[in-house]
Amino acid sequence: MGNGLGFGVFNEAGISFSGAGTVPKVTTNIEEEFIFAGGYAFRIPLPESWNSTFDTGILLKAFINTMSSTTMDILDLMDVFSDPAAMIMNEPFFVSIGIGVDWGILYSYKEVFSVGLVGRDLPSPVQINEYSSFQGFLDNEQPLKTNDFLPIDLSFGIMYKPPLGNLERYINNLKLMLDYEDILDFLTHSESSTNPILHVGFGCELDVLQILSLRAGFYQGLLSAGLGLNLSVFTFNMAMFGTELSTEPGMRPLYNILLGLEFRY
Known part of the structure; x- marks a missing residue:
């Protein structure tokens, strides 16, 4: 809507x-989520001599998440594809409803250096309704209800844009970024906390001739890379990045490739 809203x-x-395993059990999750969000951000005035800006914002959200989950031998996995509706109708079905608050601050100096702090789910109460199956949900079965809170996620990041001098004729923008995610995981959800190395992300982005963006970095101890092509009418983005599925670096790495197209009218 503009004006920070x-x-x-x-x-x-x-x-x-x-x-996982030699003949693993396979867990299949079918999930859908709706999020309704509204937020407001504003700038806090600072003395002009500081050459700095300070922004803060708050986001209110409500969400509905539905999920059907089943675990089976990998040899039985083909049965899911032969009759996928049976899995949805007959396996446990979960409906989670909740609300939450996100908040963040950002300090910038001369558009060269920025530091930000964000807190997600401050707090976020959620009610989890467990049904014996999706069919039970359709039949208005009385669910097993559990009230809980989503764990608070406090994350921190910095960005530096070094001056490039004469290179700015060819390189329009260079960003160096470092962040540490979920700082308090050992307190807010200690049972699923991970090695501190998995919280660290480092990356750089280079814009060439206002058209091509080159990106590279490390996240969760794994290499990531990407590029973007800005052709005014549309933008093409491609990214390759790793995700660590265990709580320790290098135990269960998974690499992902994402492609994206954004059209402007």
């Missing part, structure tokens, strides 16, 4: 398979 409705759906 904004609203959004978001939807995400997906299916995932995960497993």
Whole structure:
């Protein structure tokens, strides 16, 4: 809406398979989530002589998450594809409803250096309704209800844009970024906390001739790289990055490739 005020409705759906072992058990999750969010951000005036800006913002959100989950031998996985509706209708079905608050601050100096702090889910109460199956949900079965809170996520990041001098005729922008995510995981959800190395991310982004963006870095101890192509009417982005599925570096790495197209009218 402008002037620091904004609203959004978001939807995400997906299916995932995960497993481990020589003849592993495979867990299949089918999930969909709706998020309704509204936020306001504003700038706090600072003395002009400081050559700095200080911004803060708050986001209020409500969400509904539905998930069907089942675990089976990998040899039985083909049964899912032969009759996927049976898995959804007959396996445990979860509906989670909650609200939350996100908050953040950003300090910038001369558009050269920035430091930010964000707190997500401050707090976020959630009610989890467990049904025996999706069919039970449709039949208004009385669910097993659990009230809980999403763990607080406090993350910190810095960015530095070094002056490039004569190179600025060819290189329009160079950003060096470092962040540390989920600082308090050992307090807020100690049972699933991870090695501190997995919280660290480092990256750089280079814009060439206002068209090509080159990106590289490390996240969760794994290499990441990407590029972007800005052709005014649309933007093409490609990224390759790693995700660590265990709580220790290098134990269960998984690499991902993402492609994106953004059209402007």
